[in-house]
Amino acid sequence: MASSATELFLPPSFPYPIKVVSIDASSSSVVQRGTRLLSYSFVHVPAQPNAQPESRFGTWDSAIDGTIQAWKVRVGDVISQRKAKERPVVLILEECKHGMQISGLCVLCGKDMTNSDYIGFADSSRAHIQMTHSANGPLVSLEEAQRLEKETAEDLLKSRKLSLIVDLDQTIVHATVDPTVGEWRAEGAAWKARQAAKKNDLGDLNNSEGEDECNPNWEALEDVGEFRLGPETFGLPSNKGKSKMVESDGPVYYIKRRPGWQEFLEDMATKYQMHVYTMGTRAYAEQVCALIDPVGKVFGGRLLSRDESGSLTQKSLQRLFPCDTSMVVIIDDRADVWEWSPNLVKVVPYDFFVGIGDINSAFLPKIEPLTPVVPPAAAVPQASPVTDPAMDSPPSADPAQVNPSLPAPASPLEAAKTELTEKAMLTQNTIALEAQVEERPLAKKQEELQVASADPPTAIGSQAASKDTKIAESTVPAPEKPPRKAALLKNDDHELQRLGKILDEVHRRFFTEYEARRAADKVKPSSSRKRRDSIKPKPAYDVTLIIPHIRSEVLDGVHILFSSVIPLDTNPEATEIWRMALMFGAKCSTELTADVTHVVAAKRGTVKVDAARKRGGIKIVWVAWFTDCIALWRRQDETAYLLDDAPTVPAADPLQASALSDEAADDEEWDGGEGGGNTDLAIAAINWDDINDEVDAAMNESDDDEDARSERSAMSEDDWTDDASSIQTTSGPSTPTRLKRKRLRSVTPSADGTLGNGTRDVLRSPLAKRKKVAAERTGYSKLKEAISAEDVHGGGAGAGTQRQGSVEGDGDGDSGGQAQVSSPGSRGSDDGTQGGEEEEDDDEGGGDDDDDFLARELEEEWG
């Protein structure tokens, strides 16, 4: 087995610099462990004060057996610490390098490796890499690992496969221990049995047809697999799941396989060699594998669980592929545990049992969503269903969310090191599981859902009737309730199809490049396999290049400006979202530059959004667009995510009033303004269509903070001077606009916060159309006209009107105190209005507004 000589280095513990005094084993002599190789001298300074430095001597003995091939030092050489580290001293040809060991034995020569003696070098340290999936498999040395990997790679290339590491939880399956599932399943099974029985005796079909209703979730739950871990009892498994027996048995695990799993696994198995790498325990992983791969032909025992992983917080590609990761693809729902490995294809987590999360990684730092909005809820911002505010709320609202009190995120790495904390983590996981069993989050969710879906009839039908149904639902799952109950658990996941496409693409690209390279190699007459292998530095076919490349094509050519997405006090380049954007091929900037193509905003009316809107040609989208793009690895159509600028829902939704605290505070102000009898009267007197048109036009043109601010000031003035504003309302052509906008604004804060209602969705399309028409008709001119009219009236504000056209116009000059604080970005349009009407009541409004505005500005930037 002696392929090459072993290089021996001097141990770092020597008192360097040392001088070689004599070489005690000549070249080509046989040495054994303990044979003296060389003697050296060094200068020693005793610890006592004023002691003279003295020469001392030491010896160095061989730690291995073999034949000395060559010495690299000569007698008289002085060796420094650095030199000792860099250069071998002697080459020894070994009979066996002990490159693979198992439980303290060399598997090649059968020698005991656990020798510990004065030499201080245990042979067992020579092989330390664990490559097999099992925990007690052999350990190998680096050299051996490389050789093995090369073999594997060649095998895979020959069969045109890559390696695929598959995560289980939330990637292929979703698991829960919530006993509710068991009950629902029992219900469903009973229902099915009844149906079957009915079919058998046809006569009974009529009488019970209306009454027998199946659990709404049965359809999705039918193919859920279940098993029990823990202490095995051979007694009867009690179906009701309530008795004490069950508690002592450990919970039943319910495994929902992701829709399309069968095709996915079968398809991938032809292109990839599949491995399982999960954070679950070995027993759990084996059970799940038995469910998704009953014959064992997909994974074939290549299963790695947290028992073998060696870390509870990280997954390591090096654990299975210590040297060469160029042919490995990972699919996982969490990128952080892989430390954003380039081999990773991130999967949208499978969240079938709503709110359960990953039952096996409660000890992991909780994953932070990129945005305050969870993707599923934000996916279609304008069209989320009426039903479920409860479901849309981020998981943190869920009482059973598994790790509420985890301090880990600060130091997950350190924590992982101590066994104690690991134990704590595991207990925590257990506790979380127990909590899940006891709290039954699913049952709660379903109840919430029932209540929520019972709400619409409340609005339409009579109050009392719907209340009745509500009570009926919350107490007993009433089978006689006429409308079919909404299902909490749905079979609507298509992630695996999408994932399959990406993996196909990776596979295709890899082997196209591989074929190309091989063809090129064959052209060269003298080329051989060896040569290709030896040329390491240009791996054209490398998954770690292909995946980032595919990823970077997603947002290629997109130049993103984030608005109110990145907190002000952080370095934007360091934030997650920024890195993601770069990873997916987008460019980012902090300022609105000429080449910005997209503004990704978390809320309306920020300075950047307004500036971009004025510029035109820039797509202003919700953050959801960005998150969806990176989640789905495809550039999404922006139209569904556009940040529409004219929120025109007629009534404020009380549910959504709490969207943002500052705006909630503002709301009162608005309500006050709205409630003023005069204003209402004035509004009632106006032709609504005209107003709408004008408003839309105005909003289209400049919907920005300053605008809002000016209105706000006007609003607050209204409280003071109701008469004045109402008079204006009836007089000029400009003031209706202003007034209407004011009213609109009162709606805005709630409407752009969480956007959850269908009324809005219904209204959107005709409104948008009308908006368009209005824009065409008025040509954005009404406002200007109005201002010029006032301008004539107000005289002094003439400067403001002229500036209005220019985007960058700074309006500091004209409109009193408030102008000084504002940014020059987009003041243009409102300066006119402001200036014009501020004539009369500038003294009051100015100061008042100033405070308000400062607060807003601050809050906007922080929040």
Next chain:
Amino acid sequence: MFFIKELTHTILLHPSYFGPRMLSFLESKLYSDVEGTCSGQFGYIIAVVSILDIGKGMVLSGSGQAEFITRYRAIVFKPFKGEVVDGVVNNVNKMGFFADVGPLSVFVSHQLIHPDLRFDSNSNPPSFASVDQIIEKSTHVRLKIVGTRVDATEIFAIGTIKEDHLGVID
């Protein structure tokens, strides 16, 4: 290799067992205590052949328990380097396979498998296969032990099938 060996075992008996059926209890206790265990010194104790002397019970002052020093004869199995044994393959991975030789698990690395037998990762279950032979789970193999390591309570062994007359047996 198997040996018949005289061994002793100390049994502590609680006073509640003192009575007419004490002897049979001691016997069954001995069987359950020693059979299937492994000591580094003697190897695996496969079975107790006969009890030579159940011992005189000495009641220990303080606890009231009786101490029986039992002498018995047992079949022990101790693997030696160079010994040829038969085993059943238990687990195959790319680096080799594990074979169960009675209670002992022996690892045979792929370097010590004839190069004709190559690891086939695509097969299910995983196997080492040549044109006419296959080693997979539950294949019977004859192997030679090349090294053992003895712990206080455990024995590890490495084997080879890369010699004449070793390998798959039918």
